[in-house]
Amino acid sequence: MSTTAPRLLQVRRSERITPRMIRVTLAGDELAGFTGDGPDRRIKMFFPVPGQERPAIPRAASGGPVWPAGEARPAIRTYTVRRFDAGAGELDVDFVLHEGHGPAAAWAREAQPGNWVAVSEPGGRYVPDPGTELHVVIGDETALPAVATVLEALPGDVPAIAFLEVADAGEEQDLPGTADVRWVHRGDQEAGVPLAAAVRDAQLPPGRTQAWLSGESACVKDLRKHLLDERGLDRRAVYATGYWRAR
Ligand SMILES: Cc1cc2nc3c(=O)[nH]c(=O)nc-3n(C[C@H](O)[C@H](O)[C@H](O)COP(=O)(O)OP(=O)(O)OC[C@H]3O[C@@H](n4cnc5c(N)ncnc54)[C@H](O)[C@@H]3O)c2cc1C
Known part of the structure:
Protein backbone atom coordinates (compact mmCIF):
# COMPACT_ATOMS: atom_id res chain seq x y z
CA MET A 1 0.00 0.00 0.00
CA SER A 120 -5.11 4.72 -3.98
CA GLU A 121 -2.34 6.47 -5.83
CA PRO A 122 -1.89 4.96 -9.32
CA GLY A 123 0.86 2.46 -10.00
CA GLY A 124 2.07 0.63 -13.11
CA ARG A 125 5.38 0.34 -14.90
CA TYR A 126 4.51 -0.28 -18.56
CA VAL A 127 6.13 2.04 -21.10
CA PRO A 128 6.31 1.37 -24.85
CA ASP A 129 9.89 0.50 -25.82
CA PRO A 130 11.05 2.93 -28.52
CA GLY A 131 13.24 0.23 -30.13
CA THR A 132 10.32 -2.14 -30.73
CA GLU A 133 9.37 -3.20 -34.28
CA LEU A 134 6.04 -4.80 -33.34
CA HIS A 135 3.70 -4.24 -30.38
CA VAL A 136 1.41 -7.07 -29.36
CA VAL A 137 -1.44 -6.28 -26.97
CA ILE A 138 -3.56 -9.11 -25.53
CA GLY A 139 -6.49 -8.93 -23.12
CA ASP A 140 -10.07 -9.70 -22.14
CA GLU A 141 -12.90 -7.33 -21.10
CA THR A 142 -11.33 -6.50 -17.75
CA ALA A 143 -8.21 -5.43 -19.62
CA LEU A 144 -10.03 -3.23 -22.15
CA PRO A 145 -9.72 -0.03 -20.08
CA ALA A 146 -5.96 -0.57 -19.81
CA VAL A 147 -5.70 -1.72 -23.43
CA ALA A 148 -7.28 1.55 -24.52
CA THR A 149 -4.65 3.54 -22.61
CA VAL A 150 -1.85 1.31 -23.94
CA LEU A 151 -3.02 1.67 -27.56
CA GLU A 152 -3.27 5.43 -27.05
CA ALA A 153 0.38 5.49 -25.96
CA LEU A 154 1.82 3.40 -28.81
CA PRO A 155 3.68 5.20 -31.60
CA GLY A 156 1.53 5.37 -34.76
CA ASP A 157 4.41 4.39 -37.07
CA VAL A 158 5.20 1.01 -35.47
CA PRO A 159 2.90 -1.93 -36.29
CA ALA A 160 0.67 -3.09 -33.44
CA ILE A 161 -1.67 -6.07 -33.23
CA ALA A 162 -4.27 -6.40 -30.47
CA PHE A 163 -6.01 -9.71 -29.63
CA LEU A 164 -9.05 -8.99 -27.49
CA GLU A 165 -11.52 -11.49 -26.06
CA VAL A 166 -15.04 -10.33 -25.20
CA ALA A 167 -18.31 -12.19 -24.60
CA ASP A 168 -19.83 -11.27 -27.95
CA ALA A 169 -19.92 -8.56 -30.63
CA GLY A 170 -21.96 -6.29 -28.34
CA GLU A 171 -18.95 -5.94 -26.04
CA GLU A 172 -16.57 -4.61 -28.70
CA GLN A 173 -15.51 -1.00 -28.16
CA ASP A 174 -14.03 1.68 -30.37
CA LEU A 175 -10.38 1.89 -29.44
CA PRO A 176 -7.82 4.63 -30.04
CA GLY A 177 -4.66 4.26 -32.11
CA THR A 178 -3.76 2.44 -35.30
CA ALA A 179 -3.46 -1.18 -34.10
CA ASP A 180 -4.83 -4.07 -36.13
CA VAL A 181 -7.51 -5.09 -33.61
CA ARG A 182 -8.63 -8.74 -33.73
CA TRP A 183 -11.75 -9.33 -31.65
CA VAL A 184 -12.36 -12.85 -30.36
CA HIS A 185 -15.84 -13.82 -29.11
CA ARG A 186 -16.05 -16.13 -26.11
CA GLY A 187 -19.58 -17.38 -26.69
CA ASP A 188 -20.04 -20.32 -24.35
CA GLN A 189 -16.38 -21.28 -24.16
CA GLU A 190 -14.39 -20.89 -20.94
CA ALA A 191 -12.77 -17.49 -20.36
CA GLY A 192 -9.37 -17.27 -22.00
CA VAL A 193 -9.71 -20.33 -24.23
CA PRO A 194 -10.55 -18.53 -27.49
CA LEU A 195 -8.02 -15.79 -26.71
CA ALA A 196 -5.19 -18.28 -26.19
CA ALA A 197 -6.13 -20.06 -29.42
CA ALA A 198 -6.21 -16.81 -31.42
CA VAL A 199 -2.75 -15.79 -30.24
CA ARG A 200 -1.25 -19.24 -30.78
CA ASP A 201 -2.71 -19.49 -34.30
CA ALA A 202 -1.62 -16.00 -35.40
CA GLN A 203 1.16 -15.33 -37.86
CA LEU A 204 3.18 -12.49 -36.37
CA PRO A 205 5.60 -10.48 -38.48
CA PRO A 206 9.26 -10.96 -37.53
CA GLY A 207 11.16 -8.31 -35.61
CA ARG A 208 11.81 -7.10 -32.10
CA THR A 209 8.47 -7.46 -30.31
CA GLN A 210 7.08 -6.00 -27.09
CA ALA A 211 3.98 -7.57 -25.58
CA TRP A 212 1.44 -6.35 -23.03
CA LEU A 213 -1.05 -8.92 -21.78
CA SER A 214 -3.70 -9.14 -19.07
CA GLY A 215 -6.88 -11.04 -18.33
CA GLU A 216 -7.84 -14.31 -16.65
CA SER A 217 -4.80 -15.46 -14.68
CA ALA A 218 -4.38 -18.99 -16.07
CA CYS A 219 -4.70 -17.69 -19.63
CA VAL A 220 -2.15 -14.93 -19.00
CA LYS A 221 0.30 -17.43 -17.51
CA ASP A 222 -0.13 -19.77 -20.47
CA LEU A 223 0.26 -17.01 -23.07
CA ARG A 224 3.26 -15.47 -21.32
CA LYS A 225 4.98 -18.85 -21.51
CA HIS A 226 3.96 -19.19 -25.18
CA LEU A 227 5.42 -15.77 -26.04
CA LEU A 228 8.68 -16.53 -24.24
CA ASP A 229 9.23 -20.20 -25.11
CA GLU A 230 7.57 -20.57 -28.52
CA ARG A 231 7.79 -17.07 -29.97
CA GLY A 232 11.19 -16.32 -28.44
CA LEU A 233 10.31 -12.90 -27.02
CA ASP A 234 12.74 -11.33 -24.58
CA ARG A 235 11.58 -11.74 -20.97
CA ARG A 236 11.96 -7.98 -20.38
CA ALA A 237 9.71 -7.25 -23.37
CA VAL A 238 6.71 -9.16 -22.01
CA TYR A 239 4.57 -7.25 -19.51
CA ALA A 240 1.98 -9.69 -18.15
CA THR A 241 -0.55 -9.36 -15.30
CA GLY A 242 -3.25 -11.79 -14.19
CA TYR A 243 -6.34 -9.65 -13.54
CA TRP A 244 -8.78 -12.19 -12.10
CA ARG A 245 -9.09 -15.93 -11.42
CA ALA A 246 -11.82 -18.06 -12.95
CA ARG A 247 -11.66 -20.39 -9.94
C1 LIG B 1 -3.97 -4.32 -12.53
C2 LIG B 1 -5.44 -4.67 -12.65
C3 LIG B 1 -6.30 -3.82 -13.33
C4 LIG B 1 -7.66 -4.16 -13.47
N1 LIG B 1 -8.49 -3.29 -14.12
C5 LIG B 1 -9.79 -3.60 -14.26
C6 LIG B 1 -10.69 -2.69 -14.89
O1 LIG B 1 -10.33 -1.57 -15.28
N2 LIG B 1 -11.99 -3.08 -15.05
C7 LIG B 1 -12.45 -4.30 -14.58
O2 LIG B 1 -13.63 -4.59 -14.75
N3 LIG B 1 -11.63 -5.15 -13.95
C8 LIG B 1 -10.31 -4.83 -13.76
N4 LIG B 1 -9.49 -5.69 -13.10
C9 LIG B 1 -10.05 -6.98 -12.65
C10 LIG B 1 -10.81 -6.87 -11.33
O3 LIG B 1 -9.92 -6.43 -10.29
C11 LIG B 1 -11.36 -8.27 -10.98
O4 LIG B 1 -12.27 -8.72 -11.96
C12 LIG B 1 -11.98 -8.31 -9.60
O5 LIG B 1 -11.99 -9.67 -9.19
C13 LIG B 1 -13.41 -7.79 -9.56
O6 LIG B 1 -13.82 -7.75 -8.20
P1 LIG B 1 -15.27 -8.18 -7.73
O7 LIG B 1 -15.41 -7.71 -6.32
O8 LIG B 1 -16.29 -7.75 -8.72
O9 LIG B 1 -15.23 -9.77 -7.76
P2 LIG B 1 -14.44 -10.76 -6.74
O10 LIG B 1 -15.03 -10.68 -5.38
O11 LIG B 1 -12.98 -10.48 -6.84
O12 LIG B 1 -14.74 -12.16 -7.37
C14 LIG B 1 -16.03 -12.80 -7.18
C15 LIG B 1 -16.18 -13.92 -8.19
O13 LIG B 1 -16.26 -13.32 -9.49
C16 LIG B 1 -15.36 -13.94 -10.37
N5 LIG B 1 -14.85 -12.88 -11.29
C17 LIG B 1 -14.09 -11.80 -10.97
N6 LIG B 1 -13.84 -11.05 -12.07
C18 LIG B 1 -14.46 -11.69 -13.10
C19 LIG B 1 -14.60 -11.41 -14.48
N7 LIG B 1 -14.05 -10.33 -15.05
N8 LIG B 1 -15.32 -12.26 -15.24
C20 LIG B 1 -15.92 -13.36 -14.70
N9 LIG B 1 -15.84 -13.67 -13.39
C21 LIG B 1 -15.13 -12.84 -12.60
C22 LIG B 1 -14.26 -14.54 -9.51
O14 LIG B 1 -13.73 -15.70 -10.13
C23 LIG B 1 -14.99 -14.89 -8.25
O15 LIG B 1 -15.54 -16.21 -8.35
C24 LIG B 1 -8.14 -5.36 -12.93
C25 LIG B 1 -7.28 -6.21 -12.20
C26 LIG B 1 -5.94 -5.86 -12.06
C27 LIG B 1 -5.02 -6.77 -11.28
Missing part, protein backbone atom coordinates in the same frame (compact mmCIF):
# COMPACT_ATOMS: atom_id res chain seq x y z
CA SER A 2 1.19 3.50 -0.77
CA THR A 3 2.34 5.78 2.02
CA THR A 4 -0.34 8.26 0.95
CA ALA A 5 -3.82 7.73 2.39
CA PRO A 6 -6.46 6.74 -0.18
CA ARG A 7 -8.50 9.59 -1.62
CA LEU A 8 -12.22 9.64 -0.77
CA LEU A 9 -14.24 10.45 -3.88
CA GLN A 10 -17.87 10.54 -4.94
CA VAL A 11 -19.67 9.24 -7.99
CA ARG A 12 -20.52 12.09 -10.36
CA ARG A 13 -22.30 9.92 -12.95
CA SER A 14 -22.32 6.46 -14.47
CA GLU A 15 -23.01 5.24 -17.97
CA ARG A 16 -23.42 1.82 -19.60
CA ILE A 17 -20.88 1.73 -22.39
CA THR A 18 -21.77 -1.82 -23.48
CA PRO A 19 -24.32 -4.27 -22.03
CA ARG A 20 -21.66 -5.67 -19.64
CA MET A 21 -19.47 -2.63 -18.98
CA ILE A 22 -20.30 0.43 -16.90
CA ARG A 23 -18.24 3.62 -16.73
CA VAL A 24 -18.26 5.31 -13.32
CA THR A 25 -17.03 8.90 -13.22
CA LEU A 26 -15.59 9.93 -9.86
CA ALA A 27 -14.92 13.44 -8.61
CA GLY A 28 -14.18 15.32 -5.42
CA ASP A 29 -11.82 17.76 -3.73
CA GLU A 30 -9.46 14.92 -2.85
CA LEU A 31 -8.75 14.31 -6.54
CA ALA A 32 -6.48 17.37 -6.50
CA GLY A 33 -2.89 16.36 -7.23
CA PHE A 34 -3.80 12.90 -8.55
CA THR A 35 -1.33 11.71 -11.20
CA GLY A 36 -3.36 9.28 -13.26
CA ASP A 37 -2.00 10.00 -16.73
CA GLY A 38 -0.19 7.45 -18.83
CA PRO A 39 -0.74 3.90 -20.08
CA ASP A 40 -1.93 1.15 -17.76
CA ARG A 41 -2.25 3.08 -14.49
CA ARG A 42 -3.66 0.84 -11.77
CA ILE A 43 -5.45 1.88 -8.61
CA LYS A 44 -6.68 0.06 -5.56
CA MET A 45 -10.32 0.88 -4.94
CA PHE A 46 -11.86 0.74 -1.47
CA PHE A 47 -15.59 -0.07 -1.51
CA PRO A 48 -17.95 0.44 1.45
CA VAL A 49 -19.30 -2.78 2.93
CA PRO A 50 -23.08 -3.18 3.45
CA GLY A 51 -24.32 -0.73 6.06
CA GLN A 52 -21.54 1.80 5.46
CA GLU A 53 -22.04 5.06 3.59
CA ARG A 54 -18.29 5.61 3.11
CA PRO A 55 -15.57 2.99 3.08
CA ALA A 56 -13.24 2.94 6.07
CA ILE A 57 -9.81 4.04 4.90
CA PRO A 58 -6.45 3.63 6.54
CA ARG A 59 -4.41 6.57 7.75
CA ALA A 60 -0.92 6.65 6.24
CA ALA A 61 1.72 6.16 8.91
CA SER A 62 5.43 5.43 8.82
CA GLY A 63 4.94 1.91 10.21
CA GLY A 64 2.25 1.03 7.64
CA PRO A 65 -1.42 1.87 7.26
CA VAL A 66 -3.48 2.36 10.41
CA TRP A 67 -7.16 1.41 10.12
CA PRO A 68 -9.85 3.18 12.13
CA ALA A 69 -10.80 1.09 15.17
CA GLY A 70 -14.26 -0.41 15.26
CA GLU A 71 -15.10 0.08 11.59
CA ALA A 72 -15.50 -2.78 9.13
CA ARG A 73 -12.68 -2.87 6.57
CA PRO A 74 -13.67 -2.16 2.97
CA ALA A 75 -13.60 -4.56 0.04
CA ILE A 76 -10.43 -3.71 -1.91
CA ARG A 77 -10.00 -4.50 -5.62
CA THR A 78 -7.66 -3.30 -8.36
CA TYR A 79 -8.95 -1.24 -11.30
CA THR A 80 -7.55 0.86 -14.14
CA VAL A 81 -7.60 4.60 -14.59
CA ARG A 82 -9.49 4.70 -17.90
CA ARG A 83 -9.40 8.51 -18.04
CA PHE A 84 -8.17 11.19 -15.70
CA ASP A 85 -9.03 14.78 -16.56
CA ALA A 86 -7.39 17.17 -14.11
CA GLY A 87 -9.19 20.16 -15.67
CA ALA A 88 -12.65 18.66 -15.26
CA GLY A 89 -11.64 17.06 -11.95
CA GLU A 90 -12.86 13.65 -13.14
CA LEU A 91 -11.59 10.09 -12.97
CA ASP A 92 -13.28 7.38 -15.07
CA VAL A 93 -13.19 3.70 -14.13
CA ASP A 94 -14.78 1.08 -16.40
CA PHE A 95 -16.20 -1.95 -14.57
CA VAL A 96 -17.04 -5.31 -16.12
CA LEU A 97 -20.41 -6.43 -14.77
CA HIS A 98 -19.37 -10.06 -14.48
CA GLU A 99 -21.62 -12.76 -13.08
CA GLY A 100 -19.32 -13.66 -10.18
CA HIS A 101 -21.24 -11.57 -7.58
CA GLY A 102 -18.17 -9.68 -6.37
CA PRO A 103 -18.45 -6.52 -4.23
CA ALA A 104 -16.73 -4.29 -6.81
CA ALA A 105 -18.96 -5.24 -9.74
CA ALA A 106 -22.02 -5.06 -7.45
CA TRP A 107 -21.05 -1.57 -6.28
CA ALA A 108 -20.59 -0.35 -9.87
CA ARG A 109 -23.92 -1.80 -10.97
CA GLU A 110 -25.74 0.20 -8.28
CA ALA A 111 -23.53 3.33 -8.35
CA GLN A 112 -25.54 6.55 -7.90
CA PRO A 113 -24.31 10.15 -7.92
CA GLY A 114 -23.00 11.00 -4.47
CA ASN A 115 -21.93 7.44 -3.55
CA TRP A 116 -18.55 7.25 -1.83
CA VAL A 117 -15.50 5.17 -2.76
CA ALA A 118 -11.77 5.59 -2.15
CA VAL A 119 -8.84 5.16 -4.52
